[in-house]
Amino acid sequence: MTEPLQREEVVAARAIKVTFGAVKALDGTDLVIHSGECVGLVGHNGAGKSTIVNVINGGLSPHEGTLAYAGQEVHGISAARANGVRCVFQELSLCPNLTVNENARIMHAELKGWNWRSRASELVRRQLQKIFPGHAIDCDSTVDDLSIAERQMVEIAISFAGLNQRPKLVILDEPTSSLDAGLAAQLMAYVRTFIAEGGSVLLISHILGEILSTCDRIVVMKDGHVVADRAAREFNTHSLVEAMGNVVREQEFSRKATARAGAPVLSMPPHPRHGIAFEAYRGEMIGLAGLGGHGQTDALLDLYLEHSSNWWPTRKRDIAFVAGDRSLNGTFPLWSILKNLSIASLSQLSSRKMVSQSREATLGAGWKQRIEIRTPDMDNRILSLSGGNQQKVLFARALATTASTVLMDDPMRGVDIGTKQEVYEILRSEAANGRTFIWYSTEMDEIRLCDRVYVFREGAIVAELVGDAISEKNVLAASFSEGEAA
Numbered sequence: 001m002t003e004p005l006q007r008e009e010v011v012a013a014r015a016i017k018v019t020f021g022a023v024k025a026l027d028g029t030d031l032v033i034h035s036g037e038c039v040g041l042v043g044h045n046g047a048g049k050s051t052i053v054n055v056i057n058g059g060l061s062p063h064e065g066t067l068a069y070a071g072q073e074v075h076g077i078s079a080a081r082a083n084g085v086r087c088v089f090q091e092l093s094l095c096p097n098l099t100v101n102e103n104a105r106i107m108h109a110e111l112k113g114w115n116w117r118s119r120a121s122e123l124v125r126r127q128l129q130k131i132f133p134g135h136a137i138d139c140d141s142t143v144d145d146l147s148i149a150e151r152q153m154v155e156i157a158i159s160f161a162g163l164n165q166r167p168k169l170v171i172l173d174e175p176t177s178s179l180d181a182g183l184a185a186q187l188m189a190y191v192r193t194f195i196a197e198g199g200s201v202l203l204i205s206h207i208l209g210e211i212l213s214t215c216d217r218i219v220v221m222k223d224g225h226v227v228a229d230r231a232a233r234e235f236n237t238h239s240l241v242e243a244m245g246n247v248v249r250e251q252e253f254s255r256k257a258t259a260r261a262g263a264p265v266l267s268m269p270p271h272p273r274h275g276i277a278f279e280a281y282r283g284e285m286i287g288l289a290g291l292g293g294h295g296q297t298d299a300l301l302d303l304y305l306e307h308s309s310n311w312w313p314t315r316k317r318d319i320a321f322v323a324g325d326r327s328l329n330g331t332f333p334l335w336s337i338l339k340n341l342s343i344a345s346l347s348q349l350s351s352r353k354m355v356s357q358s359r360e361a362t363l364g365a366g367w368k369q370r371i372e373i374r375t376p377d378m379d380n381r382i383l384s385l386s387g388g389n390q391q392k393v394l395f396a397r398a399l400a401t402t403a404s405t406v407l408m409d410d411p412m413r414g415v416d417i418g419t420k421q422e423v424y425e426i427l428r429s430e431a432a433n434g435r436t437f438i439w440y441s442t443e444m445d446e447i448r449l450c451d452r453v454y455v456f457r458e459g460a461i462v463a464e465l466v467g468d469a470i471s472e473k474n475v476l477a478a479s480f481s482e483g484e485a486a
Contacts, residue, residue, distance in 0.1 A: 008034060008035045008070070009032055009033070009034055009068070009070065009071060010033050010034060010035050010069070010070065010083075010084070010085075010168050010169045010200045011031075011032070011033050011056050011067070011068070011069050011083075011085065011169060012031075012032045012033075012066075012067070012068045012071075013029065013030065013031045013032070013052065013055055013056055013062075013065065013066075013067050014030050014032070014065055014066050014067075015028050015029075015030065015064065015065040015066065016028070016029045016030070016031075016052065016055055016062045016064070016065035016067070017029075017062060017063050017064035017065055018051050018055065018060065018062055018063055019063060020384075023376065024224050025048050025051040025224055026048050026051050026052060026055070026062070026224045027223075027224040027225055028065070028225070029048065029052055029065075029221070029224065029225065029226055030226055030229075031052055031056070031219060031226065033169060033200050033202055034200065035168065035198055035199070035200050036195060036196075036198050036199070036200065037195065037200055037216045037217060038191060038192075038195050038200070038201045038202075038203055038214055038215045038216050038217075039200075039201070039202050039203070039215060039216070039217050039218070039219060040203050040204075040205070040211035040212075040214070040215035040217070040218040040219065040232065041053075041202055041203065041204045041218075041219050041221065042204070042205070042206070042208070042211055042218065042219070042220055042221070042240065042244060043220055043221035043222055043244055043416070044222070044244055044245065044416040044418055044419070045374060045386045045387075045388030045389045045392070045415065045416045045419065046374035046385075046386050046388075046389060047221040047222050047223060047224070047244075048221050048223070048224040048225075049173075049204055049221055049386075050090075050173070050386055050387070051224075052221070053087065053171055053173060053202070053204070055067060056080070056085065056169075056171065056202070057077065057080050057085055057087045057171060058075065058076045058077035058078070058079055058080035058081070058085070059077055061075055061076075069083035069085070070083060083168065084165070084166075084167045084168030084169060085167070085168065085169045085171070086159040086160070086167040086169070086170045086171065087159065087170075087171040087173070088152075088155050088156050088159045088170070088171065088172050088173060088175055089155075089173050090173040090174040090177065090204075090387040092148075092151050092152060092155055092327070093155065094143045094151055094154065094155055095143065096142070096143045096144040096328075097142065097143075097144060098142065098143060099139070099140055099141060099142055099143070100121075100124055100137070100138075100139040100140070100141055100143060100146075100154050101117050101120040101121050101124065101139050101140065102120075103143060103154070103158065104120040104123060104124050104139075104158050104161070105120055107158050107159070108120070108123070108158075108161070108163055110163050110164055111123070111163060119163075120139075121139045121140070123161050123163060124139050124154065124157055124158060124161060125139055126161075127157040127158070127160055127161040128153065128154070128157040130160075130190065131153070131156060131157055131160065131186060131187060131190045132153055132157075132183060132186050132187070133186065135153065137150050137153065137154060147292070147293050148178045148324065148325045148328075149178045149179055149180070149183065149292045149293060150293075151178075152175065152177070152178045152179060153179070153183065156172070156175055156187065160190075160194065166199065167199065168199065168200060169199070169200040169201070169202065170194070170199065170200070170201050170202075171201075171202045171204070172191075172201060172202070172203050172204065172205075173204045174204060174205055174206070174387070174413065175187060175203070175205070176188075176205065176207065176210065176442075177410075177413040177442075178292070178324070178325075178410070178413065178442065179292060179442060180290075180291050180292035180442050181442070181444065181472070181476075182291060183292065184207075184210070184442075188210060188213070188214045191203070191214055192214065195216070203215055206388070206415060206416050206417055206420070207443065208237050208240055208241070208417065209237075211232070211240070212232060212235060212236070212237065212240070215232045216231065216232055217229070217230070217231055217232060218230060218231075218232050218235055218240065220240070220243040220244055222244065222245050227243060227245075228243045241417055241418075244416070244417070244418065245418070262281065262282065264279040264280055264281050265280055265281060265282050265404065265405055265436050266278075266279070266280040266303055266307065266405060266436070266438065267279045267280070268299065268302065268303060270460065270461065271459060271460030271461070273460070274460050274462070275460030275461045275462055276454075276461050276462070276463075276464060277461070278299070278454060278461055280405070280436055280438055281436070282404075282434050282436055283431050283432065283433075283434045283435070283436060284431065284436055284437070284451050284452065285427065285428075285431050285436075285437045285439060285449065285450045285451050286436070286437065286438045286439065286450060286451065286452055286453070286454065287439050287440075287441065287446070287447045287449075287450030287452070287453035287454070287470070288300070288438065288439065288440040288441075288453070288454055288456060289440075289441070289447050289453050289454070289455050289456070289465075289475045289479075290455045290456035290457055290462075290475065290478070290479045291456075291457070291479050292442060294456040294457050294458060294459060294479075295456045295458070295459035295460065296409075296440040296456050297324065297409050297440060298459070299456070300321070300407045300408075300409050300438065300440060303319075303407060303438065304319060304321050304407055307319045307405070317344070317347075317401045317402050317403045318403060318404055318405065319403050319404075319405045319406075319407065320344060320397075320398035320399075320401045320403035320405070320406045320407070321398065321406075321407045321408075321409070322394055322395055322397075322398045322406065322407070322408040322409060322411040323394060323409055324409035324410040324411065324413065324440075326387075326390055326391060326394055326413075330390075330391075330394050331382050331383075331390055331393070331394070332382065333381075333382060333383050334381075335381070335382060336378065336379045336380060336381060336382065337364070337373065337375055337378045337379070337380055337381070337382050337384075337385065337393055338360065338361070338364040338378040338379060340382045340393050340394075340397065341363070341364055341367060341378075341393050341396050341397050341400065342355075342360050342363055342364060342397075342400070343397065344397050344398065344400070344401050345363060345397075345400050345401050348401075348402060349363065361378075363400055364378045365378070367396035367399075367400055370396075370426070371392050371395065371396050371419070371422065371423065371426070372392070372419060372422070373385070373389055373392050373393060373396070374386070374389050375389070387413075388415045388416055388419070391411065391412070391413060391415050392415065392419065394411070395411055395423065399426065399430065403435075404434070404435060404436065405435070405436045405437075405438070406430075406435065406436070406437050406438070407438050408437060408438065408439045408440065408441075409440050410440055410441055410442055411439075411441075412441065412443065412446060420446075424449060427449075444472045444475070447470065447475065448470055448471075450470065451466075451467075452464060452465065452466050452470075453465040453466075453470050453475070455475055455478040455479060457478065457479055457480075462478055463478035465478075
């Protein structure tokens, strides 16, 4: 690859300022991306990452500053797409009632004519095979019938695909948040191939290992400013976290070594054909691991429905659920942040069937401070928050209840590392007081925090790992049948 190709500016945003009322989302931000490079963009939730992305992809006009594609100052979504900019959003933007092929047609207007469906199918199928070899996605399927991981895979493939011309810049916003380790590794390998062929990628991720191993350059944002812009080789995990404004906690939580006592608070029989039974005891943190889509979420839903009332809500909740797909079954988009947080606690906030607004406000203020929900006003709409901050609200909703057991379906999607560490401490504190957590996660660092881990394969629990046996090697070994790779 020649040096002129490397230094060609695909997009250049300079001295960008964007304000929302009194909030300065961007305050003189510079971000320049060249062809043939992968730029990592990191920062805590609310640092301004989503705002600068919306400026670059043409969805938001800056109030001050300049934006140029290939040296030309133009604005708008059409201009961005004409200059080869594609974006995979953290909040997936596929139309759930349409098929994969029909969604491809929306993103690629050049797919037209009497046989556009077959051409769309071939385009997406070919790109899926390039990025995720061995996938089993049917392009004639309705998006609503796909798992969240499959939807993420489809949107990634559609964005990287090109019928007449390949994209110049693909913006990936938390692209592996719903993918297991194997799928994430496939995507990162393809990103390096795409870069080697002259493409550009802006990678936004709170999984710092992906950033450090994949990116050529890393840009760190904090409170609407770029606070660091250096080659990736000049960072390590410790220095990158410090640049974001967080403190690294070196030690892991110690797992409990005490024997399980009393009856299990939740249990589930083994799969009819194979596998082992599930049990969770008071005060435990139980991890659900294995390749994505092998029954972990279904197990959580089964446990929740078995132990919750669908018909008559009780004053004391025994079980709470943190959804993994916040846009589909987590947030109430027309409601305020406070209403989204308090909805599960109305029984304890009310008397004589009337909700006490002062008690509700106190609850919201307490959790806003404890889990650092970044908003000037809890009465703002929930969609005014970044994706990570929306996830914090869902987390606070569950923890604010009286539930003795909390089920969590990959709850840390899109949450920054500083908040993750604070949430881990909250979980341990709550577990020490007798609360039980059952936690499905696609991140191995989170699985390692659990007291025990059940590994799923083909809808059944095939292994139980305890203590020091909880490792990525053992999880992967149990995830594959008789040593066969997927």
